[in-house]
Amino acid sequence: MTSLVRIAPGALVIGKPLPWDVYDVDGNVLLRQGYIIYSDAQVEQLYERGQFKPIASRPRRLEQYTDERPCNPFAEYGDLLATLEATLSAVTSQAPSAKSRLLGVARMLERICKQAPDATLALVHLYSVNPNIYEQTLFYGILSHFIARQFNLEHKRTTSLVVSALTANLALIPVADQLNASNHVLTTEQRAVIRKHPERAVEALRAAGISNTRMLQCIIQHHEKADGSGYPAGLAGSDILPEAEILALSERYVAMITKRAYRDRMNVVAARKLLHTLSNDQFRPAIPKALLEILGDYPPGVLVRLANDEIGVVKQRPEGHQGAVVSTLISPRGQRYTGTFERNTDEPEYAIVQFEETEVMPSMDFSLIWGFRNS
16 A cells, blocks of 8 residues: 555645645545645645645665666656755755756656656646745656757756756755745845856855866856846856756746746746747747647647537647547536547647636646546
């Protein structure tokens, strides 16, 4: 039986997909990962039934991160977050294992990106409602990996970039969730913390014995801008590493699609338009073009309406001569299906006609939809 631990108060967020399966005291599944809790009453009912989640694995040995066996990004999501949190804590505490653990997390993340690219990209869109700092960081690493590969960055530099993405906001960890939950104007002190975070992240990494020059340069430069208006050094054009531009774009896209207390999230249509604009203005236009190519017209994990009025989630981007694959959730009459049906959107009846805008995603069984578990 799966080893379980009681879920801490506050870990269940209303309106956000569960990051793991929830069990009762006897080990029976109460709710699958992807289920949405809609009210405080539901949370109370779960506590009465003795809610539990799987115990997060301890950080794995480095060799295991290079394992090429098929993996389920949804099943690994909770472990990834726990491992990332423990690893960043090891960096800030200057643990001797910090360097190897960082490389291990990067390889672990690269593995799921390579093994299950559509499902891994779906994570970014499915969990874009009020993500915490560790989720945001994970998304930066995922997008940086995909953009770097599309941009034809060599493997070693790609891995270094992913490590940069996982550590660039190290100095913001103590305050990030508080800032994201606030709808007030930033104070002078908060602005100072934000502007100094690249340098403070580099200081923390150096103190932990991490000295990869290109990686540290990427972190220092990831808020520089091609026109020289960025910080901390006001660099411009070719003085900025392509890795820093990739990381900056990854962070920007996550910010676009993320819902926060102080603003609504941008829909994917608007986000894609902005990326098109960036591809016209940026010093290296191939970088935003690479992200547009990766996302496609309908990124995995977004809701769409089909020509027959069904609503579903994009499961797979177009491949070869086949259009995007959508798993339908809601019937043309607005009723929830008991299961899901796969639709090939090349067929006129199932063509995608629009993105479906909703404040709260419908509950889904992610592993089942993406084919990692039988019904």
